[in-house]
Amino acid sequence: MPKDATLHQRHITPELVAALARHGEPLPPPEESEAFGAFFDRFGDARVVLLGEATHGTSEFYRARAAITRRLIERHGFTIVAVEADWPDAARIDDYVRHHAARPWRGPAFTRFPTWMWRNTEVAAFVDWLRGHNEGSTSADRVSFHGLDIYSLGESIHAVLTYLDRVNPEAAAAARRRYARLTPWQDQPAAYGSAVVVHGRDSCEDAVVAQLRELLVHRLDYMRNDGEAWFDAVQNARVVRAAESYYRVMYQGSTESWNLRDRHMFSTLQALLAHRGDGAKAVVWAHNSHVGNAAATAMGWEGQFNIGELCRMAHGDEAVLIGFxxxxxxxxxxxxxxxxxxxxxxxxxxxDSYEHAFLRAGHDRALTEWRNRKGPLARILQASLARERAIGVVYRPETELQSHYFDAALAEQFDAWVWFAHTAAVTPLDGGRPHGAPETWPFGL
Known part of the structure; x- marks a missing residue:
């Protein structure tokens, strides 16, 4: 649907407000984890549950996702937590929660802007719980934690080289030669894109593709020694390939770079599901703009897609998209x-926003579900088009309409909505390691 087609229809009807009031299920506070999570048992049959957020800095969203994820892990056998974070940073958490030995890194995790997005007390509490949950499980059964994003060019190059130094020094030397022209830009990748697109420098595309291909061609040899380490190296090589493309494509327009990023996130999720084997089930934490079906929003009408839309296409009803x-x-x-x-x-x-409709419905906290597209709530939602608010790591309240609202058809964008009438900011972590925390604690500076 073209964006302009929604402009004269954008409104919140009394019928919609009444339906949201009637069908909204009041939720307990998310800190009552077991009671809160029980409301989401209905989604336990999915293969992928995508949990959104309307901002990148709201405590209730993080705590709610933690409670839901705990329930899906404990009661429904979910084995993967995949988040909108960089692969190497999230690997620090994965080492910690799966009780792996510490590995060499270039520097501390989660120090790139925006640090508070994952370096906060809400995430730390969930990570500590997950480590405890995994403690009594076999290595193969432990729940893993992974990043889906592409912004870790330097750390991912380092991870590939470190792996090859350990298992195949000759291949490591070849990898250094392939990455050599990209390495000077690894800490300023946007400058690399400018050098190639604006100033005519040769790209490193062929070299990074060749390095990924080399790891894949020799996978049987590498996997015989340590399949987990090989998989990590391959994913880092995929990040390098995606990042190299992303920082060139970003100069061609926002649609191309957005689609490249979300395609990479989806491909990473699919690789994780395949790697964990039959029966693997994943919970995804990402912004509403990534989780909700882009085809039902202005961004989709302008040519963008996202991980939520791709999951719907790949997994059908086994993908559940939940907005916040x-x-x-x-x-x-x-x-x-x-x-x-x-x-x-x-x-x-x-x-004229969906948020205002939920506010008028009168619930302080609520879960509203419309997976049954033929149900009465779904039919009413399908007749409504309204604005939706998206706050990322930057918030400009003085230009909120232009900066943070977009048109959406909520009925097709999500399968359910978690509502909090009033919310508070996340609490950033300081740089210290808690007393008694192991060396692998992932948030130390």
Whole structure:
């Protein structure tokens, strides 16, 4: 549907508000983890459950996703947690929760802007729980934690070379030659894209593709020694390939770079499911803009797709897409990219938004589900088109309409919605390691 087609139809009807009030199921606070999580048992038959967030800095969203994920792991056999974070940073958490030995890294994890997105007390609490949950399980049965994103060019190059140094020094030397022209840009990858696209430098595309191919061609030899280590190296090589493309494509337009990024996230999720084998089930934590079906939003009408849409196409009804929303409160966000985190006040939702409809429905916290597309709530939602708010790592309340709202058809975008009328900002971690925490604790500086 073209974006312009929604403009004259955008409104919130009394019928929609009444339906949301009637079908919304009041939720306990997310800190009552068992009671909160029990409401989500209905999604336990899915292969992939994607949990969104309307901001990258709201405590309730993180705590709710933690409670839901705990339930899906404990009661429904989910084995993978995959998040909107870089693969090497998330690998620190994976080592910690699966009780692996520490491995060499270039530097501390989660230090790139926005640090608060994963370096916060809410994530740390979930990670500690997951480590405890895994303690009594066999190595093969432990729940793993992974990053889906592509922004770790330097750390991923380092990971590939470190792996090959250990298992095949000759192949490591060849990898260094392939990565040599890209390595000077590894800490300023956007400058690499500019050098190639704007200033005519040769790209490193062929070299990074060749390195990934080399790891795949010799997979049987490498997997005989350590299949987990090989898989990690391959995923890092895939990140290098995707990042090299991304920083060139970003100069061609936002649609191309967005699609490349979400295609990589989806491919990584698929690789994880295949790697964990038959019966593997995944929970995804990412922003609503990645989790909700892009085809039902203005971004999709303008040519963008996302991991939620790709999961629907690949897994059908076995993919469940759950959005999150709020009206007012505070949020951890910056005023501009690469600027310090602030605790900002979230403005009340616009009257022509879905958030305002949920507010008018009267629930402080609620789960509203419409997976049955022929049910009464789904039919009412299908007749509505409204704005939806998306706050990322940057929040500009003074230009909120232009910066943070977009048109959406909620009925097709998600299968369910988790609502909090009032929310608070996440609490960033300091740099210290807690007393008694093991060496692999992933958040130390």
């Amino acid at each position: 929303g709020t009206d007012t409160g505070t949020v951890a966000a910056a005023s501009d990219w690469d600027q310090p985190m602030e605790v900002k006040t979230v403005r009340p939702a616009r009257p």
